[in-house]
Amino acid sequence: MRVIPDFSIEKNIGKKIIAGADEAGRGPLCGPVVAGAVVFKKYDFDDMPLICDSKQMTEKQRDIAYNWITNNPDIIWAVAQCSAIEIDEMNILQASLTAMKRAISALGINVEYCLIDGNKMPKDLIGEPVVKGDAKSLSIAAASIIAKVTRDRIMKDLAQKYPQYEWEKNAGYPTQQHLQAIDKYGINEHYRKTYRPIKERIEKNGNS
Numbered sequence: 001m002r003v004i005p006d007f008s009i010e011k012n013i014g015k016k017i018i019a020g021a022d023e024a025g026r027g028p029l030c031g032p033v034v035a036g037a038v039v040f041k042k043y044d045f046d047d048m049p050l051i052c053d054s055k056q057m058t059e060k061q062r063d064i065a066y067n068w069i070t071n072n073p074d075i076i077w078a079v080a081q082c083s084a085i086e087i088d089e090m091n092i093l094q095a096s097l098t099a100m101k102r103a104i105s106a107l108g109i110n111v112e113y114c115l116i117d118g119n120k121m122p123k124d125l126i127g128e129p130v131v132k133g134d135a136k137s138l139s140i141a142a143a144s145i146i147a148k149v150t151r152d153r154i155m156k157d158l159a160q161k162y163p164q165y166e167w168e169k170n171a172g173y174p175t176q177q178h179l180q181a182i183d184k185y186g187i188n189e190h191y192r193k194t195y196r197p198i199k200e201r202i203e204k205n206g207n208s
Contacts, residue, residue: 002056003136004052005051005136006138007139009115009136009137010043015113017109017110017111017113018111018112018139019037019038019104019111019115019127019139019143020117020140020142020143021038021114021117021143022116022134022141022143023036023096023099023100023117024054025151026092028174029173029174029182029195030084030165030167030172030191030192031151031155031172032087032151032154033095035079035099036078036079036142036146036150037078037079037107037143038075038139038140038146039077039111040139040142041075045074047068051138053134053141053144054147054149055144055148062145062149065142065145069142070146075142076107076108078103078105078108079103079146079147079150080102080103080106081154084190084191086098087194093120097121100116101122101124103147104122112126113127114128115130115137115139115140116128116129116140117133117140117143118130118133119131155171162188164184165181166181174197183201
């Protein structure tokens with residue numbers, strides 16, 4: 001059952017400039033973790049398309065929402081990422097929080113309050129974490145769409161350079177076909193070497 005978020009949390013906070021932030025790409029074996037940040041200047045729209053947890057939307061629905069968000073003068077948005085190298089250096093949780101903090105900073109405005117999807121807050125930000133926030137807050141849900149669409153496009157672009165891994169289809173997730181491709185072709189600089197399937201293969205093959 002699809003849950004449609006709204007602006008209840010934002011309205012109850014009472015601040016003028018509230019940013020929602022979410023990330024995409026914690027689970028894949030390769031590629032960056034990407035975060036989106038969104039500020040709605042107003043809360044009443046007559047033409048708003050479906051906006052909810054990006055994972056519950058089709059690719060077409062996400063693209064429609066992404067285009068509406070990014071072309072709307074009443075919405076400020078930004079995107080940021082942490083690379084596979086950074087993920088290996090700081091772990092995926094800290095990389096996700098860092099990417100969200102970078103996205104909020106990239107908004108280029110003085111955000112008064114931050115709504116962060118999950119149960120952790122990035123350091124030095126004023127706000128609150130919201131568990132399953134993309135199902136509750138439209139600001140977070142919009143940020144999840146920005147993050148998801150951006151990351152999927154990054155992986156499709158990378159797939160043109162590395163077609164053997166079919167990243168345009170698996171987005172870097174550990175599908176059976178993807179793991180078989182890794183076994184056949186090895187890993188490259190876009191893989192997260194601390195993730196167990198990759199780490200095990202490195203140890204087995206003596207690669208770095």
